[in-house]
Amino acid sequence: MNEERIQESKITAIEQQKKNRSRYNIYINGEYSFAVHEDILVKYRLIKGREMDPEEMKEVLEAEERNKAMQYGLRYLSFRPRTITEVRDYLTKKGFTKEDIEQVIDSFIEKKYLDDQIYAKQWVEERKRLKPRGRYLMKAELTQRGVGDDEANLAIEHLSSQEEKEMIERWMEKKISGKKFDSLYELKRKLVPFLQRKGFPLDTIQEVVNSVGPDYLKSED
Incomplete structure (x- = not known):
């Protein structure tokens, strides 16, 4: 759109889009704009017959771009909770400017749509219930998603040693249920590296594994 056309801008028609009823096509001087x-x-x-000067047109287009970034962000959040970093990276990949992205993020934080501390706490609780992990792996996963050290540490500091023991026991049951071993040493060699990869502390692993009774050991008969 050249400067002369913008200076003579007059809305001549407004048309609701058929595939997206929340969006409207604006026609300026008889042509789609x-x-x-x-x-x-x-x-x-924005109504039919309204005249717009260049500054008004610029303001509307900039506001539309920010609104578009917000709509993308809201849609991204609708699938599952996200961290601030995840939303920022997503909108960056969509090509929005840094200024628009930060305005959207500030708005989401203000409205409590984004809260890394709450996200971290929910992540830990979900891991405890569905995919047991030790504190080391939980923190690594949170860090990978952009959660800061303070938020991550606060989320896992309430994870007790007893809770980790219970999660280790669940993994042990899943890993060696129905199996028999020649010795406790063989059982440890099977379990300890596996449980370490799940992020559990070695001392806690050893305490649980050492408490295993004879049910997992082969009979000497």
Whole structure:
């Protein structure tokens, strides 16, 4: 759109899109010019017959781009909780400017859509229930998702030694149920490296494994 056309900008028609009913096509001087979300349509009172100067047009287009970034962000959050870093990286890949991305993130934080501390706590609870992990691996997973050290440490500091023992026992039952070993040494050689890869502390692993009774050992008969 050249400068002369912008200076003579007049909305001559507004058309709701058929495939996305929340978006509207705006026609300037009889020709399609751009599309906006209904939030922008209402906020800037875009109605047929309205004349717009270059500054108003620029403001509307910038607001539309920020709104688009927000809609992408909301859709991304709708599938599952995300960290601030995950949302930032996602919107960056979509090509939005740093300024628009940070405004969206600030808005999401203010509205409590994003909270890394809550995310970290929920992550730990979910891991405890569904995919048992030790504190070391849990922290590594949180760090990979962009959670800061303070938030990650706070989330795992309430993970007790007893809870880790119970998770180790669940893994042991799954790993060696129905199997028999010639000795406790053989059982340890099978279990200890496996449990370490799950992020559990070695001293806790050894304490649990050493408590294994004769049920997992072959009879001497």
